[in-house]
Amino acid sequence: MDLSIVVPLYNEEESLPELCDWINRVLTSNKLSYEVILVDDGSRDGSWAVIEELKQKYNQVRGIQFRRNYGKSAALHTGFNKALGEVVITMDADLQDSPEEIPEMRRMIVEEGYDVVSGWKKKRFDPFLRKRVPTKLFNWAARRVSGISLHDFNCGLKAYRLNVARSVEVYGDMHRYIPVLAKGNGFSMIGEKVVQHQERKYGVTKFGMSRFVNGFLDLLTVSFLTRFGKKPMHLFGLLGTLMFILGFGIALFLGIDKLVSLLKHIPQRLIADSAIFYIALTSMIIGSLFFIGGFLGELISRSASERNKYEIENEI
Secondary structure, rough: OOOOEEEEOOOOOOOOOHHHHHHHEEEEEEHOOEEEEEEEOOOOHHHHHHHHHHHOOOOOOEEEEEEOOOOHHHHHHHHHHHOOOOOEEOOOOOOOOHHHHHHHHHHHHOOOOOOOEEEOOOOOOOOOOOOOHHHHHHHHHHHHHHHHOOOOOOOEEEEEHHHHHHHHHOOOOHHHHHHHHHOOOOOOOEEEOOOOOOOOOOOOOOOOOOHHHHHHHHHHHHHHEEEEEEEEOHHHHHHHHHHHHHHHHHHHHHHHHHHHHHHHHHOOOOHHHHHHHHHHHHHHHHHHHHHHHHHHHHHHHHOOOOOOOOOOOOOO
């Protein structure tokens, strides 16, 4: 099979028939074999009934229904595990992502050797202050932290090799950072394609401003996991050691200064009366806690089942 198209959805009963018809028209004209995996993330409208009807109309349609709303990441993770196509495409169900982009994105994966191709909605139709400005700030921060030069991390239209899609574990709101997770797993060929952005035709957006706050927090989490997930002591041990040395150095200086003053019979107040003594003490305590945290992290990591799970590219 050439393509698996994973479509997470929540309350999108109006757009689904048009979306499936559009996908079928484009891929049939390009003579590509495909499947569409519609993942109903606990919709409260008639989305599942529409999926059942589409299954009768198109043999390529597969449906998965969650018992409740788990989020986009859970829907994508489930779809990735069910996908059978050589290339996996993700797209939103609201008709803002154009299926016309799919053949070219697949070509970039198959012929140009990319592991991931991310869409870039260069011209957007979203509200300027409510979505476009925060999106630009969010993408700038993601580029700086991740080191991946993508203009639009949050674009739902992306293409992956099947082994790339199955190698990443997506949870929470990590769907924005699948390219970062893929890079952390050794898939460094990450490309970008300018894609057409459509105005929303039906319904309203399911995401509020809170997604940008959550997005920045998830960015820190992903950055930590990809760099120190298997070696937490390298971070916490270093921070703990530096803070302990700083505090111990200050305390040592105060002790030597007090000793010299006593030898010279110079009157001086008690060390405990100095504010800097408590700064030194606090620094040593925090440093010790960081070190202990890193040590416990190593113990947990050592006993984790993924400790020695590594991706093998080839074997003969």
